[in-house]
Amino acid sequence: MKYISTRGDQTPRGFSDILLEGLAPDGGLYLPTHYPKVDETTLSRWRGLSYAGLAFEVLSLYIDDIPAADLKRLCDATYTEAVFGTPQITPLKPLREGLCLQALSNGPTLAFKDMAMQLLGNLFEYELARRGEELNILGATSGDTGSAAEYAMRGKRGVRVFMLSPHGRMSPFQQAQMFSLQDANIHNIAVEGVFDDCQDIVKAVSNDLGFKRQHRIGTVNSINWARLLAQVVYYFAGYFQATSGRFQSTKSNADKVSFAVPSGNFGNICAGHVARCMGLPIEHLVLATNENDVLDEFFRTGTYRVRATAETHETSSPSMDISKASNFERFVFDLLGRDGARTAALFGPALAKEGGFTVTHEEFARIAGFGFVSGKSTHADRLATIRGTWQDSGVMIDTHTADGLKVALAHLRPGVPMLVLETALPAKFAATIREATGLDPEPPAALRGIENLPKRFTVMPPDVAQVKRFIQQHCAA
Numbered sequence: 001m002k003y004i005s006t007r008g009d010q011t012p013r014g015f016s017d018i019l020l021e022g023l024a025p026d027g028g029l030y031l032p033t034h035y036p037k038v039d040e041t042t043l044s045r046w047r048g049l050s051y052a053g054l055a056f057e058v059l060s061l062y063i064d065d066i067p068a069a070d071l072k073r074l075c076d077a078t079y080t081e082a083v084f085g086t087p088q089i090t091p092l093k094p095l096r097e098g099l100c101l102q103a104l105s106n107g108p109t110l111a112f113k114d115m116a117m118q119l120l121g122n123l124f125e126y127e128l129a130r131r132g133e134e135l136n137i138l139g140a141t142s143g144d145t146g147s148a149a150e151y152a153m154r155g156k157r158g159v160r161v162f163m164l165s166p167h168g169r170m171s172p173f174q175q176a177q178m179f180s181l182q183d184a185n186i187h188n189i190a191v192e193g194v195f196d197d198c199q200d201i202v203k204a205v206s207n208d209l210g211f212k213r214q215h216r217i218g219t220v221n222s223i224n225w226a227r228l229l230a231q232v233v234y235y236f237a238g239y240f241q242a243t244s245g246r247f248q249s250t251k252s253n254a255d256k257v258s259f260a261v262p263s264g265n266f267g268n269i270c271a272g273h274v275a276r277c278m279g280l281p282i283e284h285l286v287l288a289t290n291e292n293d294v295l296d297e298f299f300r301t302g303t304y305r306v307r308a309t310a311e312t313h314e315t316s317s318p319s320m321d322i323s324k325a326s327n328f329e330r331f332v333f334d335l336l337g338r339d340g341a342r343t344a345a346l347f348g349p350a351l352a353k354e355g356g357f358t359v360t361h362e363e364f365a366r367i368a369g370f371g372f373v374s375g376k377s378t379h380a381d382r383l384a385t386i387r388g389t390w391q392d393s394g395v396m397i398d399t400h401t402a403d404g405l406k407v408a409l410a411h412l413r414p415g416v417p418m419l420v421l422e423t424a425l426p427a428k429f430a431a432t433i434r435e436a437t438g439l440d441p442e443p444p445a446a447l448r449g450i451e452n453l454p455k456r457f458t459v460m461p462p463d464v465a466q467v468k469r470f471i472q473q474h475c476a477a
């Protein structure tokens with residue numbers, strides 16, 4: 001399998017070439033030249049596999065420059081009960097007839113980003129060793145991504161992580177998760193500023209090409225194709241569980257399912273789009289946003305309008321507080337019949353200048369063929385959904401999952417099981433859960449008391465030169 005850019009660069013690249021890269025040289029995102037089709041025979045063969053076995057089969061279709069035995073070993077080492085809590089890895093939790101959650105957040109940081117990041121950690125360590133190279137991952141986080149990256153990269157040979165976070169602004173639980181890591185290759189830098197200051201520092205360091213090259217600076221952001229690919233696997237796993245005897249009711253003999261996806265940067269649902277393009281029988285991909293409804297607006301109107309920072313709301317589902325969706329370009333490229341020149345015209349410099357675009361009527365009409373529908377959810381909706389789910393089903397859900405469930409309920413179809421992706425555990429967002437139910441969500445046993453562990457982090461003013469010096473000192477070691 002070869003990879004091309006969404007902005008028209010057709011220079012074919014292999015999987016391991018793009019694994020450690022961010023954007024394509026023309027500023028686009030990498031996609032495979034085509035989506036391999038999976039027929040019914042293959043689906044029935046895959047049905048009986050373990051999650052790790054399924055991951056190996058899906059990944060093998062997209063990776064031909066890592067020997068099969070090695071890839072198998074990496075999948076087996078990643079998707080274990082010890083790391084993800086259950087043998088199914090992403091088990092379904094029924095809410096009622098035809099409606100269930102798919103649990104994606106039982107990894108070490110209690111959010112779905114572990115599903116991909118844990119694999120990425122193992123792939124990075126493997127590829128870097130094979131090349132005899134090292135990588136210094138520099139990132140900024142307001143919570144979820146940073147901790148998922150650190151738990152994936154801790155103790156990995158050839159990789160160091162330098163993670164900037166706004167000093168004193170993460171929840172005590174999030175701080176404890178990151179700062180209690182004692183691994184020598186993990187460096188937490190608490191910046192005396194806000195998240196935007198952290199991100200500006202990362203940008204400034206990355207724009208210094210000399211420094212970047214000399215210190216082998218890389219990222220693990222959500223546009224990485226390997227992360228997206230890892231996420232394709234759980235759509236298959238969810239489908240197999242929902243259409244197996246255990247979840248099949250007598251009334252429905254479903255051969256199709258729908259997924260509802262709490263969305264921010266469009267990474268999670270883009271993996272669902274890839275699975276559907278491969279032939280997985282998905283009726284609808286239900287995209288759910290919070291008050292930051294850039295994507296809902298597009299799927300309702302055909303207009304994509306990037307929001308300014310001042311227009312981006314701080315909500316109680318903070319991991320979906322985005323002003324522009326970094327993975328969205330991948331879907332638009334497919335929607336436009338893979339026209340790289342037109343995708344470049346929409347997403348290139350014009351996007352920053354115009355602040356958005358509108359697709360033609362004819363292009364908009366194609367969206368239905370891709371299975372997408374959408375909706376949005378507000379703070380009041382989240383509270384009502386969390387409370388209602390607790391009262392009706394005795395299941396406590398987090399704020400992001402509540403956004404997904406709220407929108408899912410508007411798109412239920414008789415005979416089509418609806419799987420709502422559970423993207424985080426409620427323990428991560430205790431304040432809102434308390435507001436909705438009056439109860440405190442229990443953290444998993446292994447994390448109880450994590451706030452009391454010794455912390456390891458360095459406080460720094462928002463100063464690019466100091467951050468660079470810190471990286472320099474810790475690279476030499």
Ligand SMILES: *Cc1c(COP(=O)(O)O)cnc(C)c1O
Pocket residue numbers: 111112113144222262263264265266267268269319320400423424
């Ligand atoms: C990152 C995140 C999302 C949004 O996922 P995207 O891939 O950015 O659309 C939703 N919920 C939680 C809990 C997250 O951490």
